Amino acid sequence: MARSQGRAGRVGLCLPWLGLALLPLVVAPGRAAHGGCPTSACYCVATPELEQCRYERLEEPPRGVPPAARNLSISGGDLRVLPRAAFRSLPALRLLRLTRDNLQDIEELALQGLPALRTLDLSHNPLRRVAPGAFAGAPLLRTLQLNQALLRSPPAAPLQEQLALALRNLSLRRLELSGNALPGLPLGLLPAGLEELDLRNNSLRSLAAAELRGLEAPGLRGLRLALASNPWSCDCGLRPFLGWLRGSAGRVADARSLRCAGPGPLRGTALLRLRPDALSCAAAEPGRLETASYVFFGIVLALIGAVFLAVLYLNRGGIKRWLHNLREACRDQMDGDHYRYEPDPDPRSADPSL
Structure with missing residues (x-):
């Protein structure tokens, strides 16, 4: 009996260590499935030889990342500022995810030492400032994800101008701006040569004629858009975009899923099924x-x-005769009143013998 209790106690002591040993086997599939940290407070490193995750609430970029790392994901940290050469030298790093890390400021040459970086994800961060040379250390950067990253930056226009300067000398191919409450097409933010632009879940109600002309600029003629989950207003202001959409549906990957958000009678109607004469103008203008x-x-x-x-001109003769007759009748009436004789009402004054 005592021997069985001692054996059970040893097994109980080994169970926690067994759980820690199996933790990487549980973490790795989760990270592989989601392409990042399996939880909201960790960072994961993937190299050709290994893949590891650590659960920490980082307040600065991690040190000691293997130089052979190809993917680095940090989620749930409190980084706030991404300083110059934040990750030192990681020559093989191709993907960097910094999501939900409370990033607010990206300084000059923050990506210095990342010559092979292809994808940068800064989504779900309250960005306020981006230095003009923030991405200069990553010349091969092709995909930039800024989903829900421009919401807490009042006013948003200066931040967009800063981003435009930071992206000017890059050769981006894909830019994601989903969920940023953008009311219009950010043409000033788009670098020449951009191939894909994700504007889903914003505040687009229509695209004006000037914005559509901007899409035909030499550097943006091949740009493909994603525009689903926007509150399209199906009124007169939508006519330029509706005409462009019918002729350029191949440039909008989700064109068939675009729906009217108003007015009421058209709510939920597919934009591609609308006729221009069906658009309501009274409510919009x-x-x-x-x-x-x-x-x-x-x-x-x-x-x-x-x-x-x-009518007066054509009947001028008849009108002239009518006026002449009226004048003559008035004259006869006046003459009759002038010569009318009325007897004296007192008979004594009329008798000459009196």
């Missing part, structure tokens, strides 16, 4: 409609006045 009504009313009054003058 009440001021313009009211002005058009006043103009129409003025035109009608002018036409009535012109018809009246034309």
